[in-house]
Amino acid sequence: xxxxxxxxxxxxxxxxxxFYALSIALSLMTVIxxxxxxxxxxxxDFTGGNVMMVDFHPAATVDDVRDAVKKExxxxxxxxxxxxxxxxxxxxxxxxxxxANVFNRFEAQIKSKGITTTLRSMERVGxxxxxxxxxxxxxxxxxxxxxxxxxxAWRFRRVSxxxxxxxxxxxxxxxxxxxLSVFNREISLTVIAAFLTISGYSVNDTIVVFDRIRENxxxxxxxxxxxxxxxxxxxxLSRTILTSxxxxxxxxxxxxxxxxxxHDFALALLVGFVVGTYSSIFIxxxxxMDLSNWWTRRKARAEARTTKTTVAASS
Amino acid sequence: xxxxxxKWALFVFTVLLFGWYLLxxxxxxxxxxxxxxxxxxxxxxxxPLKPDSSAFTVPxxxxxxxxxxxxxxxxxxxxxxxxxxxxxxxxKLGLDLQGxxxxxxxxxxxxxxxxxxxxxxxxxxxxxxxxxxxxxGVAEPLIQKQGQxxxxxxxxxxxxxxxxxxxxxxxxxxxxxxxxxRQELFQALAKVDQVVVHGGxxxxxxxxxxxxxxxxxxxxxxxxxxxxxxxxxxGYVYCPAENLDxxxxxxxxxxxxxxxxxxxxxxILLWGERAFGARSGNPGQxxxxxTASSDLTGEHVADAQVAFGLEPARPNAAGISLTFDKRGSxxxxxxxxxxxxxxxxxxxxxxxxxxxxxxxKIRGGRASITGIDTDVEAKDLGIVLRAGALPTDLILQEERxxxxxxxxxxxxxxxxxxxxxxxxxxxxxVVYYQLSGSLSVLALILNIxxxxxxxxxxxxxxxxxxxxxxxxxxxxxxxxNVLILERIxxxxxxxxxxxxxxxxxxxxxxxxxxxxxxxxLISAVVLFQFGTGPIKGFATTLMIGLVAxxxxxxFFTRLIYDSMMARRPLEKLSI
Numbered sequence: 001x002x003x004x005x006x007x008x009x010x011x012x013x014x015x016x017x018x019f020y021a022l023s024i025a026l027s028l029m030t031v032i033x034x035x036x037x038x039x040x041x042x043x044x045d046f047t048g049g050n051v052m053m054v055d056f057h058p059a060a061t062v063d064d065v066r067d068a069v070k071k072e073x074x075x076x077x078x079x080x081x082x083x084x085x086x087x088x089x090x091x092x093x094x095x096x097x098x099x100a101n102v103f104n105r106f107e108a109q110i111k112s113k114g115i116t117t118t119l120r121s122m123e124r125v126g127x128x129x130x131x132x133x134x135x136x137x138x139x140x141x142x143x144x145x146x147x148x149x150x151x152x153a154w155r156f157r158r159v160s161x162x163x164x165x166x167x168x169x170x171x172x173x174x175x176x177x178x179x180l181s182v183f184n185r186e187i188s189l190t191v192i193a194a195f196l197t198i199s200g201y202s203v204n205d206t207i208v209v210f211d212r213i214r215e216n217x218x219x220x221x222x223x224x225x226x227x228x229x230x231x232x233x234x235x236x237l238s239r240t241i242l243t244s245x246x247x248x249x250x251x252x253x254x255x256x257x258x259x260x261x262x263h264d265f266a267l268a269l270l271v272g273f274v275v276g277t278y279s280s281i282f283i284x285x286x287x288x289m290d291l292s293n294w295w296t297r298r299k300a301r302a303e304a305r306t307t308k309t310t311v312a313a314s315s
Numbered sequence: 316x317x318x319x320x321x322k323w324a325l326f327v328f329t330v331l332l333f334g335w336y337l338l339x340x341x342x343x344x345x346x347x348x349x350x351x352x353x354x355x356x357x358x359x360x361x362x363p364l365k366p367d368s369s370a371f372t373v374p375x376x377x378x379x380x381x382x383x384x385x386x387x388x389x390x391x392x393x394x395x396x397x398x399x400x401x402x403x404x405x406x407k408l409g410l411d412l413q414g415x416x417x418x419x420x421x422x423x424x425x426x427x428x429x430x431x432x433x434x435x436x437x438x439x440x441x442x443x444x445x446x447x448x449x450x451x452g453v454a455e456p457l458i459q460k461q462g463q464x465x466x467x468x469x470x471x472x473x474x475x476x477x478x479x480x481x482x483x484x485x486x487x488x489x490x491x492x493x494x495x496x497r498q499e500l501f502q503a504l505a506k507v508d509q510v511v512v513h514g515g516x517x518x519x520x521x522x523x524x525x526x527x528x529x530x531x532x533x534x535x536x537x538x539x540x541x542x543x544x545x546x547x548x549x550g551y552v553y554c555p556a557e558n559l560d561x562x563x564x565x566x567x568x569x570x571x572x573x574x575x576x577x578x579x580x581x582x583i584l585l586w587g588e589r590a591f592g593a594r595s596g597n598p599g600q601x602x603x604x605x606t607a608s609s610d611l612t613g614e615h616v617a618d619a620q621v622a623f624g625l626e627p628a629r630p631n632a633a634g635i636s637l638t639f640d641k642r643g644s645x646x647x648x649x650x651x652x653x654x655x656x657x658x659x660x661x662x663x664x665x666x667x668x669x670x671x672x673x674x675x676k677i678r679g680g681r682a683s684i685t686g687i688d689t690d691v692e693a694k695d696l697g698i699v700l701r702a703g704a705l706p707t708d709l710i711l712q713e714e715r716x717x718x719x720x721x722x723x724x725x726x727x728x729x730x731x732x733x734x735x736x737x738x739x740x741x742x743x744x745v746v747y748y749q750l751s752g753s754l755s756v757l758a759l760i761l762n763i764x765x766x767x768x769x770x771x772x773x774x775x776x777x778x779x780x781x782x783x784x785x786x787x788x789x790x791x792x793x794x795x796n797v798l799i800l801e802r803i804x805x806x807x808x809x810x811x812x813x814x815x816x817x818x819x820x821x822x823x824x825x826x827x828x829x830x831x832x833x834x835x836l837i838s839a840v841v842l843f844q845f846g847t848g849p850i851k852g853f854a855t856t857l858m859i860g861l862v863a864x865x866x867x868x869x870f871f872t873r874l875i876y877d878s879m880m881a882r883r884p885l886e887k888l889s890i
Contacts, residue, residue: 001804001890002746002747003804006804053721055720098477098480099476099714099716100475100476100480101477118718119716119718120717120718120720120721120724121715121716121717121718122476122715122716123714123715123716124711124714124715125713125714126710126711126712126713128421128712129419129712129713136845137845139845140841140842140845140846143841144837144838144841144842147837147841148834148837148838151833151834151837152834189846189847189849189850190780190849192850193780193842193846193850193853193854196841196842197787197838197842197857199838200834200835200836200837200838200839201791201835203834203835204791204794204831204834204835207827207830207831207834211826211830212827235805238801239797239801242747242797242801243793243794243797243798246740246743246790246793246794246797247787247790247791247794248790249736249739249740249743249790250733250736250740250786250787250789250790251736251786251787251790252736253732253733253735253736253786254732254736254783254786256732257728257731257732257735258728258729258732258783259724259725259728259729259732261411261721261779262728262732262780265780265783266783269787
């Protein structure tokens, strides 16, 4: 029988400060990168504008393409080469002109350099629709977090754990956003879909641990809360690592083989799943515990106060 | 034992059921995507046709769709009814995979003063767009109203967005044209036959000789032979669905606007609306012989409203109350006065929408259209009549074109990535968990089978993110298997028997599985609500995959373990 991470007894809870520190550092990286880049780099889906993807035969150089774009006066054009210069992604904003016309002009210009080109895709999003899509995306992310919070709070009868899970998954999405921002990747509709998938997945991992904690709390009444959590995390460790590893295999294969359209989507998933696994082992239950302890202490203090007052009153 | 048998029966039943739903998808996508190039060429013929009504007969049983099908008309975009049915029942490919145009228009109401708005501007615009796209010949156009004043148009397979946009963007043309007599109709059809025969095969005599017998049968009336004459004396004929592709191809050649009119006597042949046939259960279309110059144009229609009580005999039936402007009423009075008893066709963008009979000379610019079967038809016709002069502009707000090459590339890459991911996962499972792992792999394969079959059953659409969703489903489905297997291993380590460990493993893992599935489902549902096109596809595959996974990973694998242990208890489990 092959086995990994079975029978481990890592003391996760006693070292949680270090993991909090790491998470805060990563979150800070996100914030700094976002500030440095003036917010997330939004795709045309949200800003409005045009993107065309073209094929070249034979391969073109960046300068060829930039030159053609410049000569045809495509407004604020950005050129990005792909697939060993046989493809290019060109963003531009000439709102008045028909997209087919723009491509025809580009085609003629690049033809003069002895390169034939075919249109792979053309997208134009009006600014109004972009704004609406952005609002919708924000709402979707918000809603999924709220619904998951409600679900966990209901299933585990502890708001503290629900909060722990949601803070952890918010942290995962935030860091995925940060990594995309560091690499200056665009946030498009598909990337938003990746973020929502990360939410679902991250909470998935967390729930497996939480379920075990719930089960163990009943069984191991004498153990301290921290030890119960440590035991539960250790018991589920092999499963967590195995499934994350296996899911990552799918995502890695999408990242490398899925083509340019899925590239950013797969990158977001890749980061989100790794961070998601990390947070469900090291962060989610720790936050749950700290919140729950804080809650109990507060309640105890409040109770102590009321007892004092009753004692005072009766004396 | 009997319990197991019931479960097996249930399992086999689902496999058969879903296999049945998967079948159209497999059959449809094994067809060639495009018609063979030779298809458009007219059949070679040698004998010219006489204008003879005896050519119009109901096709004999031997010339069923199978025969016409052998004319190379079996391809994915064909309007052949059997293909159309297959297409309807097969899983669909999103625009991002098959290539196509996605357009979002906004109906600009700002130019109409609020008091003149009738509230149906968007519906009228949709009617116009639908009508034009019908002529465009797209296999499965999708035209939807989105929100208050937006129209989404999806044209799969169209990779020339300029043409599509031109067609949609131009102003609608509503005309009234008199329907010609039956004799004039037959003359026109015969003329088309003649042109097809002479124009098509004149130079190809060698070919005509070798297939002399064929041309005797098929060549006598290559065009008019595609139609069935109607019972009454009217100036239109019916074309069954299986002949439509051919008939349209012929007619397009002859009625090319760039060539001089070939038809005799100022006649034009125009197709009736598709829905005519559909309403009466016939998927074919009618062809009308009409006056070539329009008798009255739509700009003279002042208003057209659905009205009730127009017919004394049918007080509850809906009709149309039509008002013309001053010039229009003069033309209409003359037109009706001279042609009592004839049909006057209402033509929108060269498609005959309706052809009411003129009962009387109508003066004063007010007319009624009666004898309409249903309220819905009346409402639609009202929209058509008012659409003649659409006072609004359509503003293109969003446009996404995917070339066929990118689509094919995406399918290829998406499938490759999924397969590689699957092989990697399957390899690991088999090595790490041995026999139990192999069982999980079987469950994964079953999962994908149910997933694709369900997409076919729900007439869902597979998009590129949808393929990514399948890859992800594989990843998440394996999680469920690992959860169960790890739990069984744990119970075995705790000293339980194989049977006890399997039982405890499944029942303990189940709560967790339920929770993980619920939260992912929450994300997927939110995604579905928010998403458009491709992203909806992702959410759909994710949702179906999750549900299928519950069945495969929990019910199916458990069934196998139970069956293995049914006869004698297992000493050891390969896990």
